[in-house]
Amino acid sequence: MHLTRFRSAGVAFAAVALAASLTACQNDDGAAAQPGTRATASAPAQDPATAAPADPSSGASAKPAAKPAATPSKETARPTAKPAAKPAVTPTAKPATKPGGAPGAGCVTTAPTPDEYDPDEFALYRIEELPGSTGKVNLVLQHGAWGCGGKDTDGGPFVVSGEESRWALDQAAYVTATDPIVASTENTPIGVQELIDWVNAHPDSGLVFRYQTGDDGAIHRLEQVFTP
Template sequence: MSAVRSRRRARGQVALAALGVCAVLGLTACQGGDDAAGAPGGGAGSVSTPVTAPTPVPVPTGATAAPSAMPTKPPGKPATKPGATATPAKKPGPTATAACDHTMPIAPDLIALYRYTPEGGDHNLIVKHGNWKCAGPDGGGAPFAPVGTETFIPIAETAKITATAPIVSGSASKPVTLHELIAWVTAHPDSGLPFRYHLGAGGFIDTLDEVYVP
């Protein structure tokens, strides 16, 4: 019996010693594993601490993210400086005069002077009636257009007569006598110079004014 008890006691001591060794080895292994995990290049099987991702910062509602870069201004014409005045459009020029109408009515007070004749004992001017080819107070420099056949109109000895170039010098009207007029017409027949006239008593011309045509 004593021997059996001795063997049992010895087995118990061995078991306790083995448990102690295991405890020491386990503690050392745990410490070594922690050091291996924290050190760079830790071996496989080491325990690592999980890395937690940073929590995203919430963006306030309604906020707009700032652009990464300012937008580039598209190419184009430079803006007009303040106060700059646009060039006004040109006004349309005057309308061109319509083509002359040669069938327009004969003017009642316009004649073209051609010659002089004393036939019948009176001073007679041989003329043609007509009108200006284009509208205007005195034709506006447009040529006088006589129509029809030549006729004669008596002129009073005391008629008031004015003349301009080429009968007298210059474009201003100047008074001339009937004899001065007759002398010029005789020297320059068929001139066709335009005159405005008025008939007085007895059908004689009492006023005769040359119309200047440049």
């Protein structure tokens, strides 16, 4: 009697334990499967090329993408027209000079007129001394112009005309001389007194000199012109 009751209670207890075990297994299986049901595959991004065109009725019209402005190539960017060539510069001819006292193109063949006189040259003939207080001496000279030389000459003569003139020379003037006053064909500085001594020893030589005047009107620079 007592044994039967124990067996019934044991069977009941086993049944309860089995039910609890089955319930736990079902709960474990559901929990394991639940994440799989939540994980959903993301929809792939829609390809703009395959996307369906916008519905015209929606009012939104798709505008085509603007094409970038074409960049000109280096070949087309370069100007094709070449700059005009500059005209060749023709050197200006220099006026003829008198080498060694030789005449230029404007030489005279007859006695020159005052309009033809050389403006800064004359022929010297004599020197007149003045009182020392003046600080000057007088040059006795004649104006003229260069004559035309012959084929066999190195230069033309200095042709004078008109009357003799007197021009004051400052005794402190800068003076240069060449042959025959000094033994040189190059202009050599000399003193005024040396010039006076030579001219007094060789009067009326007619040597040609180039001159410059100062503010007082007297000659302050006197340079002999070499004539071959």
